[in-house]
Amino acid sequence: MHGMNSPTVHPAQRIVDLGFGFILSGALSSVAELGVADKLVQGPRSAASLAEELGVHAQALYRVLRLLASVEVFSEDAAGLFSLTPAAEYLRSDAPGSLRAAVRMLTQRIFWAPTGEMVDTVRTGQTPFDRIFGKPFFDYLHHDPAQGAVFHQGMSSLSDMENGAIAASYDFTGLSSVVDVGGGHGGFLIEVLKLAPQVRGVLFDHGQVLAGARIAQAGFSQRCALEEGDFFQAVPKGAEAYVLKRILHDWNDETCVRILRNCREAMAEGGRVLVLDTVIPPGNAPHGGKVLDVMMLASLPGRERTEEDFRKLFAQAGLKLSRILPTPSALSITEAVAA
Ligand SMILES: C[S@@+](CC[C@H](N)C(=O)[O-])C[C@H]1O[C@@H](n2cnc3c(N)ncnc32)[C@H](O)[C@@H]1O
Known part of the structure; x- marks a missing residue:
């Protein structure tokens, strides 16, 4: 053996x-x-x-x-x-592309503990997260700033691995405004701003998360605003593109439709929504999305989706899938425009 x-x-x-x-x-x-x-x-x-x-x-x-x-x-x-x-x-901690924070996040109890109860999740289809931690995933992070910091720093660290390559996989140069909805500390938006000098950005997230934003440190304060809010209520109005990177996979279909509708209502005429999540292909081949999907099953109400799943979501939000662009990472860029 x-x-x-x-x-x-x-x-x-x-x-x-x-x-x-x-x-x-x-x-x-x-x-x-x-x-x-x-x-x-x-x-x-x-x-x-x-x-x-x-x-x-x-x-x-x-x-x-x-x-x-x-x-x-x-x-x-x-x-x-x-x-x-x-x-x-x-x-x-200080190496270029350090993944120390990413490992701390991936092995944090918020993922580890529910994963230990996978058989119950498979029986019921429900994450045990709320029972174990007393609140749903993001509410828990919101109310426990120490755990929240480990999560958001880890997300930034993990996302830094992919942000440059994903931003380079889409032509942002023709756009004048991009809102990163649930953009965390702004790592992805920084890469877009570097590649597309005419773009003005808005980093949109909870205030507590924006406190860790890296936009100013990257020298983009003049071209990028930080806007605090709740994407279930509304997102900043009038932009040409709304990025949802690693957002829809956190939520069930009904909640995703709500987020997508808010983007649809806010976007400028001719605008688009860019969903940056994995798109699970058919077949048995290993795919990063398959591991992530079961992680979402264990700790969140979310899931990774297939192309067909995305088409259905968009249709319920007044949008239609226009194209799917691969990136060098496990994530694809799924573009939607007004239906
Ligand atoms: C999985 S992280 C993805 C972060 C970032 N887009 C990335 O790819 O690294 C999800 C993000 O959604 C944000 N978020 C969760 N609920 C939110 C809400 N109701 N309104 C705005 N942002 C929210 C979280 O604070 C977090 O930054």
């Missing part, structure tokens, strides 16, 4: 490896949380010396690092010193 990464993995081993998968997520989560990678920037160190500085249990840390070193996150030498690998570099 061979490991998971081998193309000739035995079917029995595949099942066992899948069953063990959460151990790796837990190990990764712990080193991201503790900031272990930051402590290895100056060179290789023993688990004991790392543990002393971090104030953690030396043998426990050693065992976690030994496991991670077996999957190319850190590497242990013959003297028992651990060093960074190319993958571990992304766990540094």
Whole structure:
């Protein structure tokens, strides 16, 4: 039998490896949380010396690092010193494209705990999130600023991986105004503003999230306004394009129609809505959207959608699908115009 990464993995081993998968997520989560990678920037160190500085249990840390070193996150030498690998570099806080915040977010209890109850979700079709945390997903993040910060920083970090490539997959140069609805800290809008110098942007989200916006730091304050609000009530009026990036997948169909109608009502004549979510293709091939879809099933009322699903949503919101553009990421750009 061979490991998971081998193309000739035995079917029995595949099942066992899948069953063990959460151990790796837990190990990764712990080193991201503790900031272990930051402590290895100056060179290789023993688990004991790392543990002393971090104030953690030396043998426990050693065992976690030994496991991670077996999957190319850190590497242990013959003297028992651990060093960074190319993958571990992304766990540094200050590395370009750092994914430390993304790992903290992905392995946060808001995803982890409901996933542990998957069988009940499959029985009922309902996420146990509200029962476990006392409120729906975004209300909980809103009322717990510490958890909210981990989520929104993680979202920014994960989105930074894809934002440039997605923005470059659509021609924004002919547009004068773009609203990023639920745009988080503004990472995507910044890439649009860089590529399309005539665009004026509006970053629209909850006030608490906009407090972490990076628009000013990126030098775009003159061309981009921050507007606080609730996309269930209304979105800023009169723009040519409304971006919904990783938004519709958080919500059920009825709620999505409400958000889309608000965009339809607000948009300028000839305007468009750009849905940036995965579009699940038919067939068995692995696709990032399939994992994300089950994550949404576990913790949110949302889902990833097929092209047909999007057509139906648009039709109920006075819109029609005009085209779907692939991007180098797992997300596609699904464009809708007035029906
Ligand atoms: C999954 S995140 C996506 C963030 C960003 N578009 C990206 O791709 O990184 C969902 C965003 O929707 C925002 N959001 C949730 N409910 C909202 C509401 N009712 N009105 C405005 N924004 C909302 C959240 O604050 C969060 O920034």
